[in-house]
Amino acid sequence: MGKGANLVPDVEEKSVSGETKIFKWSEIRQNKWIVIDNNVYDVTNFSKKHPGGKVILLNNVGQDATDAFTSFHKDMNKVEKYLKALKIGKVVAESDINQKEERKDELHKDFQQLRKLAEKMNLFKPSPWFYSLHFLQLIVLDLIGTYLIYKSGYENWFTYFIAVACLVTTQAQAGWLQHDLGHLSVFKSTKMNHFAHKVVICAIMGFSSDRWNNRHFKHHAKPNAIKKDPDIRFSYFYLLGKKLPEEVGKKKKGWLPYNLQQFYFFFTLPPVLVPILSVLEMYLYMIRYMKIMDMLWITLYYIRWYFMFVPSLGVLGAVKLSFLVRFFQSYWFIWSTQMSHLPMEVDYDQDLSWFRTQLITTCNVEQSAFNDWVSGHLNFQIEHHLFPTMPRHNLYKIAPHVKQLCEKYGIEYQCKTMSQATFDIYNCLKESGEIWYEAYNS
Incomplete structure (x- = not known):
């Protein structure tokens, strides 16, 4: 190997x-x-x-x-x-x-050649124009939302919800930008990426950059790996894949009726993940590991939110607005990210090659201007997982070459429509729940 x-x-x-x-x-x-x-x-x-x-x-x-x-x-x-x-x-x-290991080594060599090809094509070079316009989008939407709240407050509910839509979009799109910065794909300088990452995720979004890095790279290293990927650790509430539901069912364990999880998932995790669970986890992490700098950076978010909205809505109104924005942002985030992972293979770490691991745990969503924008180009989730530091505006360029490598080794390259990817979240939860139910009652 x-x-x-x-x-x-x-x-x-x-x-x-x-x-x-x-x-x-x-x-x-x-x-x-x-x-x-x-x-x-x-x-x-x-x-x-x-x-x-x-x-x-x-x-x-x-x-x-x-x-x-x-x-x-x-x-x-x-x-x-x-x-x-x-x-x-x-x-x-x-x-x-054995032959399987030799094949793994051959795939490793071909993947390294693919990486060299990407380097020759300058696909790891970010576009200043792309990211400048993306950041400008955040400023414009944030200003529009703030202005509408300042002019109308609660007096005009239609204007209020237009403002909420602008602020939700700001936070969602800031999420994609901080994701790029966290992967060091926006600036040539690593230090500049780290600094800008704190500006966006801490000061604009109000979350810890250190906690995000710590959690997100575990996911990238071992996607959908039971006990190793933090993004699938909800065993008390949901069971994913085929192996874990059967194991839990055979042990006659069942905190919830998992055979109904395809229904209650959409009304439980999305509403609380960003506004409640992520905030609690973040503060516990920062206190435990004494992340003082992140705490200070996040203070800028609260100061900014105070001066933007308290004069018009009062303290309680500003808190309500923050929760409402994060509520809708949470649905956006889960929908955009989990449709590429939840329906894929969930299993214990099999020590497969990097290339094969990413392909069996990740799928793409078809390219379109809307799909690219709404998902932050993570509709090219396969390519992003294979090349985490590649700027997202270049992911589509390497995709044809990834497909060719998949064809050579007989590895399935899954690319779905947005609607199919959305329905597959429901389908995979239903299938896993049924596996648990059968094992539990056998």
Whole structure:
């Protein structure tokens, strides 16, 4: 596994005798080390210092993390100093490697060639015009919403809800922009991406950038993986996939009537995720890990909201407006993101190749001006998961090449209509609920 061209500096770790240490995969799995391009790294102590959080590293121990590593790290020179200290040797090519593993290695090489093609096509280069217009959209909509509230307040309910629509759109579109900044795909400078990320997600949206990074990259590393992807951890309320519902059903566990989850899902998670659950989780996270800077940045959001709306609506009215905006934003967010993941395979981590993992857990929605805008180009969810640092306005350009690689290896490339993707949320919840019900009553 991972025998492509070297992707990290080849800094040899010598044993006492001066020879490079060679490890077998059984040793690597037992000691929970990580392999990147055939080099073995001991991340036991470093995991606590990892900028992306320790869990994302620990979720990849005992595995070849080459493609995940190159996909998440934009500046290879920056991580070189860490790799030098962590390298302990190389992995030996086992003689009993089977056909499946050879195929996995071949796919890895082809994916790396695809990445090189994307680099030659300048697809990792962001468009200043695209992101400038996107940010301008936020300012204009926010000003319109504020002006309508200032002029009418509660006096004209039609004007009030037009203002709410503008503010909801501002928050939803800011969500897509902060997502791009969090993935370091807007500016060449990593520091500038981080700074702008705090401006957008903290000051404009009122959420923690550090908490978002910590959670979101776990999802990207192991999408739809039970116990590893935080985005599917709702076992008390909903059961997803085929394996988990059967396991829970056989244990005769059932906090709720999961065979009806396709109905109550739409009236439970979407209304509370952004306005309540995300806020509570965020503050618990910031207090636990003492994220003082994020707290200070978020204070700017509340100051901004106070001066924009309290003079017209009063304190209680401004709070109500904030909740109402986040209520509708939550539906927008869940609909746009979960239609690409919930209906796909949900299982325990199978240690598959990076390419295959993303394709079986992710699907696309057909391209159109509306679909691109409303989903923040995450209708190209497959390409985004394969190349997280690629600016979203370039995702459609690499899509044909991704399809060709899928055809070569017989991997299904799913692209749905918006309506079908929406209905599939209902369908997958219904199927999972029925699996639980049958197992529970057997």
